[in-house]
Amino acid sequence: xxxxxxxxxxxxxxxxxxxxxxxxxxxxxxxxxxxxxxxxxxxxxxxxxxxxxxxxxxxxxxxxxxxxxxxxxxxxxxxxxxxxxxxxxxxxxxxxxxxxxxxxxxxxxxxxxxxxxxxxxxxxxxxxxxxxxxxxxxxxxxxxxxxxxxxxxxxxxxxxxxxxxxxxxxxxxxxxxxxxxxxxxxxxxxxxxxxxxxxxxxxxxxxxxxxxxxxxxxxxxxxxxxxxxxxxxxxxxxxxxxxxxxxxxxxxxxxxxxxxxxxxxxxxxxxxxxx
Amino acid sequence: xxxxxxxxxxxxxxxxxxxxxxxxxxxxxxxxxxxxxxxxxxxxxxxxxxxxxxxxxxxxxxxxxxxxxxxxxxxxxxxxxxxxxxxxxxxxxxxxxxxxxxxxxxxxxxxxxxxxxxxxxxxxxxxxxxxxxxxxxxxxxxxxxxxxxxxxxxxxxxxxxxxxxxxxxxxxxxxxxxxxxxxxxxxxxxxxxxxxxxxxxxxxxxxxxxxxxxxxxxxxxxxxxxxxxxxxxxxxxxxxxxxxxxxxxxxxxxxx
Numbered sequence: 038x039x040x041x042x043x044x045x046x047x048x049x050x051x052x053x054x055x056x057x058x059x060x061x062x063x064x065x066x067x068x069x070x071x072x073x074x075x076x077x078x079x080x081x082x083x084x085x086x087x088x089x090x091x092x093x094x095x096x097x098x099x100x101x102x103x104x105x106x107x108x109x110x111x112x113x114x115x116x117x118x119x120x121x122x123x124x125x126x127x128x129x130x131x132x133x134x135x136x137x138x139x140x141x142x143x144x145x146x147x148x149x150x151x152x153x154x155x156x157x158x159x160x161x162x163x164x165x166x167x168x169x170x171x172x173x174x175x176x177x178x179x180x181x182x183x184x185x186x187x188x189x190x191x192x193x194x195x196x197x198x199x200x201x202x203x204x205x206x207x208x209x210x211x212x213x214x215x216x217x218x219x220x221x222x223x224x225x226x227x228x229x230x231x232x233x234x235x236x237x238x239x240x241x242x243x244x245x246x247x248x249x250x251x252x253x254x255x256x257x258x259x260x261x262x263x264x265x266x267x268x269x270x271x272x273x274x275x276x277x278x279x280x281x282x283x284x285x286x287x288x289x290x291x292x293x294x295x296x297x298x299x300x301x302x303x304x305x306x307x308x309x310x311x312x
Numbered sequence: 313x314x315x316x317x318x319x320x321x322x323x324x325x326x327x328x329x330x331x332x333x334x335x336x337x338x339x340x341x342x343x344x345x346x347x348x349x350x351x352x353x354x355x356x357x358x359x360x361x362x363x364x365x366x367x368x369x370x371x372x373x374x375x376x377x378x379x380x381x382x383x384x385x386x387x388x389x390x391x392x393x394x395x396x397x398x399x400x401x402x403x404x405x406x407x408x409x410x411x412x413x414x415x416x417x418x419x420x421x422x423x424x425x426x427x428x429x430x431x432x433x434x435x436x437x438x439x440x441x442x443x444x445x446x447x448x449x450x451x452x453x454x455x456x457x458x459x460x461x462x463x464x465x466x467x468x469x470x471x472x473x474x475x476x477x478x479x480x481x482x483x484x485x486x487x488x489x490x491x492x493x494x495x496x497x498x499x500x501x502x503x504x505x506x507x508x509x510x511x512x513x514x515x516x517x518x519x520x521x522x523x524x525x526x527x528x529x530x531x532x533x534x535x536x537x538x539x540x541x542x543x544x545x546x547x548x549x550x551x552x553x554x555x556x557x558x559x560x561x562x563x564x565x566x567x568x
Contacts (some may be wrong), residue, residue, distance in 0.1 A: 041334035042417045043484050056389030056409055134524055134544055141523045148476040151527035152389055152414075155480055167481045169521035176520070177553040179547075233540070237548035245503035247452040256454055266540065 047165035052156035053149060061150040068143035071274075079123065082284060086117035088291035089284070091206045092305040094198075094214040096284040098123065098219055103195040121192075126280075129188040132181035135232045135273045182234040192229050195222045205301050212299025216285060221276070221283040228272035231265035281288055315465070322348045322399065323407035328369070328421050333418025335425070340517075341409065348399055354406045354410060355383055355394035358422075367371060370421035378533055381468030385422050386516045390549045391531045394422075413473040426469050432488050435516065439499060440507035455503040461541060462498035464534040467491065471528035471538060477521050488517035490528035490538050497542035500549065 055061065082089075083097050089096035101116040102113050111118070130136050141147045146155050147164065155164050170178050199222040202215040206270025229235075240259030246252050265272075289295045324346055331340010344365055346357045355373055362369045374380040376395045383394040388402065388409050402408060416424035441449065471490040477483050488496070496513055499505055513519050524547075528538045536542075552559040 042336065043482055045482050048480055048482060056386065056411065058388045058406065058409075059390075138521065138525050138539075141525050146524060148480060148525065148527070151525075151530055152386065152391060152479075153476050155476070164480075167477070167483075167521075169477065169518075171518075171520035171522050175523070182551065182556065211517045233544045234548060237545060241545050242549065242552065244501055244505070245451065246454045247503070248407075260454075280464075296320075308464075 047155070047157065047163075047167070047182050049154040049157060049164075051154060052146065054154040055150075055152055057150075057152060060154055062071045065143045065149055068139050071277070072140065072144070075277060078281060078285075082288070083117055083119035083123055086119070089119075091287055091291035091308060092212070092214065092297065092299070092303070093202045093203070094212075094218055094287050094290070095293075096287045096299075097195065097198075097225070097280050098284045100198050125187040126185065129181075129184040129229070130273070130277070132178045132184055135270045136180070137178060172195045181232075182238065185229070185232055185234050188229045188232075192222075192226050195225055198222070205299075205303070208301060210300035212297045212301070213285060214290060214299070217279075217283050217286050221279040224272060224276040224279045227265065228264070228269070228276040231269040231272050233266060233269065236266050237285070273295055318405065319347045319349055322357070322404070322503060324328065324361065325359065325407045326358070326366075326369070326422070327411040330420055331418040337412065337414070337418040337488050338400065339418075339421075341411075343407070346355040350400070352389055352399050353395050354385075354392075354397045354399060355485055357399065358394060358409070358410065358541070370423045371421065372423045379466055381533075384413055384468040384470050384473065386413060386473075390414065391473045393468060393470070396533055406485075415473040415475075416469075424466035426472075427488070428484055428538045429467070429472060431494050433495070435512075436492060436495060436499070437507045437509055439502065439505055440497070441504045442506045448517045449504055451488075451503040458541075459498045461536055462494050464536055466534060470531045470533060474482050474527040474531040475522075476525065476540050477523075478528065483518065483521055486518045487521045490522075490543065491518060493519060493522070493546060494536065494538055494542045497546055500546065510549055511567065513546055514554060519546055519550055522547075543552055 079098065082096075089099040090102065090235070095102055098119050101121065101122070103121055142149060145160050147159065147167070148155050159166060168175075171177055190304035199219050201212050202218040203209055236259065239245070239262060240255035243252060243255055246259070286295075290297045291308070292304055295306055296306040322345070324344045325341045326344060327337070327339055328342050329337055332338045344361050346360050348357055355371075355376060358369065358371055361528070364370065370567065371383065371394075373383040373395065378393055378396040381393070384391065385394050386392070387397050391413065395412070399408065410422065412418060412422045413424045413426075416426050418430070419425050469491060472478055475490055477487050480487055493513070496509055496517060499507070500509055500513075522543055524539050524543060526539045529536070529540070532538055553563065554560070
C-alpha cells in the first residue's frame with residue numbers, strides 16, 4: 038500500500054461529518070444523558086450519607102450495610118460508607134466490555150458512531166494520538182475480571198438484602214419496596230452473570246470441550262452463559278436504571294415523601310434516619 | 313419500509329474519481345436517474361448505469377449473492393454490500409448515495425485497493441495440527457460449532473472499513489483489524505491446533521488498539537458476532553498471559 042496513504046494518523050472532516058442519513062446521534066445523546074443523570078445522582082447520594090435504610094429495605098448504594106456490620110469502625114471513619122462500596126460497582130461497570138463500547142462512543146467520540154467522523158480534539162488528548170487500550174489509563178481495562186470477583190460478592194449481599202426485605206419483626210410479608218429490591222437484585226445478578234470475562238473464565242478459555250468430565254461441565258456452563266451474554270447490553274442498561282430506581286424509592290420512603298404499601302400494614306414513611 | 317409495485321425512476325449519487333499520487337480519493341459525486349424495477353438491489357441499479365449511462369464506471373462484483381464479498385461499498389454512508397442492499401428498504405424520495413470504501417486507497421470510482429489485507433493474512437501462523445496424520449484427527453460437534461461461525465466470513469472487508477482504528481487512524485502497520493482477529497480466533501480456538509499466537513495477537517495484531525466499539529459487528533453482512541465471540545475472547549486470553557498475575561503464575565507452573 039502507498040506509504041503516503043499510511044502516513045496519516047487521523048483522517049477526519051470534522052466532528053459528526055458523515056454521509057449517513059439515519060439518526061446515528063440518538064444513541065450518543067441517550068448515553069450522555071443517562072450516564073450524566075445517574076452519575077450526578079450517585080455522587081449526591083454517596084455524599085448524602087442518609088435515608089438509605091428504612092423498614093426492611095436497604096439501598097443498593099449502601100449494600101452491604103457496613104455501619105451495621107462494623108459500627109466501631111465508623112467512630113473514626115466519618116465519611117459516607119458508600120465511598121467504601123461504590124468503587125466496586127463503578128469499577129465493574131467502568132471496565133465492562135459493553136459500557137466501554139458505550140462511553141468510548143458517546144463520551145470519547147472514539148468514534149461517535151460507525152462511519153461518523155471524529156473531532157480532532159478528544160476529551161483527554163488529541164485524537165490523532167489514538168492508542169486504544171494499550172496505555173494508561175485504558176490499559177487498566179484488562180483488570181475487569183478482578184472487579185467481577187468483587188461484584189460477585191456484592192451480588193451475594195444483594196440477595197441477602199432481598200430476602201431481608203420480605204421479613205419484618207419475624208413476620209414474612211412484602212411491600213412495594215420488596216418488589217423493587219427483588220427486581221433490582223435479579224437484574225443485577227443477570228448483569229453480573231452475563232459478563233464477558235466470566236464467560237471466558239468458566240469455559241471460554243478452553244480450546245476443546247470434549248477432554249473429559251471437567252471439559253463437559255465447562256461446556257455446559259459456557260454454553261448456557263453464552264445465552265445470557267448475548268443480552269449483556271440489555272442487562273447493563275436495565276440494571277443501571279433499577280439500581281437508581283431502588284435507591285430513589287428507599288430514599289423517598291425514608292425521608293417521608295412517599296408511603297410504602299406493604300402487607301405488614303406498617304407505615305415507616307419518614308422513619309429512615311439521616312445517619 | 314417503502315414498497316413500490318412497478319418501475320420507478322430513482323436518483324443515484326455515485327462517486328466517480330481516480331486516486332491522487334497518495335491513493336486518496338479524488339473525484340466528485342455524479343447524479344444519475346435509473347428506472348428501478350421491483351426487488352432491485354443497489355448493484356442492479358449500478359449495473360444498469362454501467363450498461364446505459366456510464367460504461368466506464370468501475371465496480372468490483374462477482375456473485376451478486378452476498379457470498380463473494382467483492383461489492384463492498386458505502387451506501388448512504390453505511391459500509392454495506394451493494395448486492396445485499398435492497399432499494400425498496402430506502403426512502404423513495406431521497407437519492408441513494410454510493411461511495412467506495414473510504415478506508416482503502418482508491419483504484420477507480422467504486423473500486424478500492426484492499427491488498428493490504430492479504431499481506432496481513434500472510435503473517436498469521438496457519439493451522440498447525442498436533443500431528444499430520446489426518447486419520448487420527450477427532451473432535452466433537454461442540455468444538456466445531458464454536459469456530460464454524462468464523463468460517464462464514466466472506467472477506468468483504470466491510471469490518472476493516474468500518475473499524476475506526478484503520479478508517480480514521482490508519483493503523484495499518486500496527487493493527488490487523490477485525491477480519492484477521494476473527495481468523496486468529498478461529499485458529500486459537502481450534503481443538504486440534506497447537507500453535508501459540510497470543511504474543512502475535514498482542515504485539516503485531518495490536519489487539520489492544522481495539523476499543524470494542526463494535527462497528528465491525530454492526531456492519532458484518534454475515535452476522536458474525538465479531539466482537540463478542542472473537543475479539544473479546546482473544547482479549548481475555550491476552551489478559552491471561554500478560555496482565556492477570558494469577559493466571560500468569562498458573563501458566564508459569566504449567567496449569568492452563
